Amino acid sequence: MSNYKNILPPVIASLLAGLILARCGPSTVEDPTAAETITIQWLDFMSEGEPWQRWQMEVYDEFKKVHPKVKIEFIWAGRDNLTKLQPMIAAGQVPTVISGGPELPYHLGSELWSFDAALETKAWDSDEKWKDTFLDQLWAGETFGGGIVGIPHAPYIRGLFYNKNQFIQLGVNPPKTWDELLATCATIEAEGVDCLGLDNLEPDYNSWWWYWLVQRLIGTEEAFRVLSTAGEPFADSGWLQATQMVEELIDKSYFQDGFSGSGWPAAQMLQMRGDLAMIFTGAWLPGEMLDSTPENFEYDLIRFPAVEGGKGEQTAVPVWANAWFIHKDGPHKEYVVDYFKIATSRKFQQLLVEKYKQPSPLKGMSAPAGLTSLPKILGESKETTLQYLGLLYKHPELFIQVYRPLIDQLFGGYLNASDFLEAMDKARDNYYANQ
């Protein structure tokens, strides 16, 4: 009997601990008391019905099992969610979670909570440090003021998307260099198919070409320095060469007919019909066209072509992610961290890739159909940069109001290469003079 008395307390304690652990998984956060129910507000930039939204609801079902007393109130605000955040903050109703693109840390910056400590803890379903489970390239876009303020959940790169089967049919290979791209385009156009697709009416879709040629020829840091510094001449011959390369694509009619008046999703639809071969765009494309992709259409992507003699890193790719952020004044952060951990567990990431065909931000995950080359491109790349060389985030006004209209004029054929560079130089200096 005395033996039982000695064994019983540790046994009961172990059973209780086991029960608690079984209920809470690896969560270190205790549930609210029985009488209390917590509500967390979540302002999301997805809309209802989108794959991401449906996936998040599955994550939420799991979260409710772990924290049954915690209710998350999702506001599916769509892409303009920040326009809703402004009045919410003004009314003192700060949501705990805000989701958004990589521009968000640059707006909210010091208003965001740092994940540094949380990222040092264990991941939900492995012994790895939570931070180490993510692709390393994604953290640059989530860092603000020296701390990590966002949890990346939807990683993207930009590349040239094409239909593998169409390329086989046309007898061409995916181009790796600029010269190969021009040669490929000549072959494709000779077959009566437009080589490149561009929805010019979408802001900045055209500028991807120019910024990436500039990156290849001049290099990310140097190009950023000149573009963002008053009085810096566009002296390097690479500026003129990059602009002339854009002109060449336009002059040779390698973009689809009437591209300057084309609005999204016209180019994608033309590609589906087999009327054009390649589109330089973000990794969202296969997911976006999932329901419209014909059976004989097999997406693949390649890195932006290398330019021989260019000073920039020729394997560089723009990498960014949509992320979740926590407002520093938002209540109940600890439960939200649990939600993020569940969402970024292998189980739910597998679901994201396989069922919802979206790329995962974690290391070692397979890529969804259409993006199978993504891990290889990332693996090979010796440099990853922010979109638009980072200009969009660090100098948004300069990017939007000064450079964007001039790039539009270049693509519209209103400026030739040398006039364009002169106008860029003058406009930038005027902008700084008026600050």
Next chain:
Amino acid sequence: MAPKATRTGIGERWRQATAPKRRQRLFVSLFLLPALVPYLALYIYPAIHAFYISLFDWSGFNKDMRFVGLANYERLLHDAIFLEALKHNMIAVFGGGAVMLSLALFFAILITKGARGSRFFKTVITAPFLLSGVAVAIFWKFVLDPQFGLLNGVLTAVGLDNLTQPWLGDRDLAFPAILAGVIWWWIGLFVLIIAAGIQRIPTQLWDAAKVDGATEWQTTVRITIPLIWDVLAVAAVLWIIDALRLFDIVWVMTKGGPGNSTHVLGTYLYSVGFGERSGLYQLGRGTAIGVVLFALVFVSSVVYLRLTRRKAIEY
């Protein structure tokens, strides 16, 4: 003492005489109060508060509001995109207004004359007005698409393929193309308003003019237009306000591009104040554009109403 007593007496009598009126006013005011309070709270206060915000440099995401006085307004004077947007609004007001009202008057006369098929035509021409701005914009975007578009398709089909254009990609054609969409969308309303005005004119007036040998053109210019002048004034004011408030159709069709060639004040305000997901959130500056827009709508309405304050002809 006597004069003082007399003055008091007059005052007293005045008060007594006007008491029912004052009581009536008070009574009416009490009934107006429930409507006035929300109006003050939801319209007047925000308008004043908007002016207050326009005096600050503020993103809207935090409490760091930096007072800049009238700097946001001063900056607008040198802001080429703002001036271009304002120019587009003015083109819409005057150019678009002239086209819209002329066409609406023409169609209204056709309809009220009872021409063959006029009822069908009335339905067709008013139908677009029932659609939302976004739906109209998407429809027009497809009509004007260089590859799939109906317009280029029709031009090609009738052998005029040399006239096909990337309509929204051409800096000179893009805004007129959008304006055409706006007129197509709104014309039904104006036709209905003007037709209602024409229908109240006694037919004897036209009959008498015809007996006297007046032509269709003369009856229109000398009888119809003068007799519906007040209706035309209302229609013009309505158009001015709508042309100044343009937003949805422009935003969906071009987002102000290409190269800012189609911005109107509404889209530029949105772009500056709410950032279009790309990094610019200047709520103070955006609000300054809003205040200018408000002032324009207000002043245009007042000026136009005064200019067109010709007394409606009784008949």
